[in-house]
Amino acid sequence: MSPREVARPVIAESWQRSLAASVDPDRHEAPVVFAPDEVADLRGEHPLAAAVPLLRHTLAMDETIMIVTDTAGTILWCEGDNKTRHSAERVHLTEGSRWSEDAIGTNAMGTALATGRSVTVHSNEHLVRKYHTWTCAASPIRDPHTGTLLGVVDVSGPLKTMHPAVAPLVSAAAQLAEHHLQTHLRPRRPVLTLNFLGGVAASLDGRPLSLTLRNAEVLTALALHPRGLTAEQLALQLYGERGNPTTVRAELHRLRAQLGTVLLTRPYRLNAELSGDFLDVRTALREGRTVAAYPGELLARSDAPVVREERDDLAAALRRQVIDSGDVDALVSFADGAEDAEVLERLHTLLPAADPRHALVSSRLRRALE
Structure with missing residues (x-):
């Protein structure tokens, strides 16, 4: 299927962006960019951490996984039943991997990040053929105070198990998360x-x-x-x-x-x-x-x-x-250009007689006291 054969404009445009980024439909797989300990650090610092329990509760479904990414498309949370998670891990649909369009082509997470809108990607709408057995629905989550994009929430699962109601549920969960964050995120001041x-x-x-x-x-x-x-x-x-x-x-x-x-x-x-x-x-x-x-x-x-x-x-x-x-260098700097008798007296006391600056300070001190 070529971009021109894709019925939905959002998918056709995503294919064009992905191909322009040199994503190979036959060879590409999502890159793993962070190790588990690095993912743990990213989670702790990420503002969406406060919304994950709510998303987990709202989107818990059989034979699916719930995913939360950052704005780069990096998966920070990937949760769900063990069988689906094991299948997902085999295709790098796992924590620490990057799912932006330029990394892995058209997919719900990357395309939601690119467009700023909720997206569902079915089966062969994925540019990379390895993911044609999957369907995913993702929605962006924004900072409720500033409107800044924080990441996306996604539900993915095997093609045969994904129900049509999943997409609106994911969109509703994103809105609930933003409402939750309104009371948990302090607005950033300029x-x-x-x-x-x-x-x-x-x-x-x-x-x-x-x-x-x-x-x-x-x-x-x-x-x-x-x-x-x-x-x-x-x-x-x-x-x-x-x-x-x-x-x-x-x-x-x-x-x-x-x-x-x-x-x-x-x-x-x-x-x-x-x-x-x-x-x-x-x-x-x-x-x-x-x-x-x-x-x-x-x-x-x-x-x-x-x-x-x-x-x-x-x-x-x-x-x-x-x-x-009693810092001589600080006193010299402070005394530069100023005939301050007290400063000069302090310098006169601290500087050794052999220091070339001592005679200069003595002369300036005499003038300051006249």
């Missing part, structure tokens, strides 16, 4: 990264954002006030007493064009997992940990009160940490 030490760089889920200095100031204020701020409070944080809430609302409107639903209102706040260099430094200093890197001041050109206050606080706390640490 990741907003703010790197404002020594420059202005930000990204949302890895996508770079194009920010003005004022944008960065707004984001700094909201990052430092996770519970949110009103337009009036933001105006005070950004402009001081001369701040105008109308101006702030206009800034927020422009920023929302890049952030979308990450920027919430009433009050204004960020609905995201926040990360960033100044936040990391802030946390390290509060926890008494050594700051690993400090590429520069927080938004050095900003005169916004909220930024200026945080910048001064970070600099003061970092200065104290460096002085107390």
Whole structure:
């Protein structure tokens, strides 16, 4: 049977994709890509693990196997009566094998993944002839919060034993699984990264954002006030007493064009997992940990009160940490370009007289004390 002879478009299109991937109808068999211990690790990390007991209960039938795959088409769970499982194992229909279309051609699991829709593949609709004695029905399962595809659930069995009611049952089971996951999966929040030490760089889920200095100031204020701020409070944080809430609302409107639903209102706040260099430094200093890197001041050109206050606080706390640490290299780096008498005195004490830097520090210390 050629793709043109197949009556159903979904199968014909799948055959075309499979043949384009160089799947050989006479020679191919599903590749086993993971060992049992690796499958166990994948199961433990997979979000569909929470739905497997429900699927197992719903789809338990004689002379069939229930299969759950990940988005790559890898079988993570394969359960059913022993006789059918033994038959399935002989054709690599087993845990750890991959059933994507490009790996094994047209099959319900791979085609459901490729199309995002429920699919039944009967007998010789399978591209690979080895599977013509099997019929399978599969439905995709999506994250109920994001719509992201998580994998598929499938029921497979010998051609003679598969009842027509299996396909709608599998589809219903997938819907039940999604409903179950709605209460068991926490919705993933986008990741907003703010790197404002020594420059202005930000990204949302890895996508770079194009920010003005004022944008960065707004984001700094909201990052430092996770519970949110009103337009009036933001105006005070950004402009001081001369701040105008109308101006702030206009800034927020422009920023929302890049952030979308990450920027919430009433009050204004960020609905995201926040990360960033100044936040990391802030946390390290509060926890008494050594700051690993400090590429520069927080938004050095900003005169916004909220930024200026945080910048001064970070600099003061970092200065104290460096002085107390007695780390010569950190002190030298911190003293670079700054005539800070206390830092220079600490360096003067720690540096051996034979160190070439000692004379330079002595000279700078005299100037700082004049």
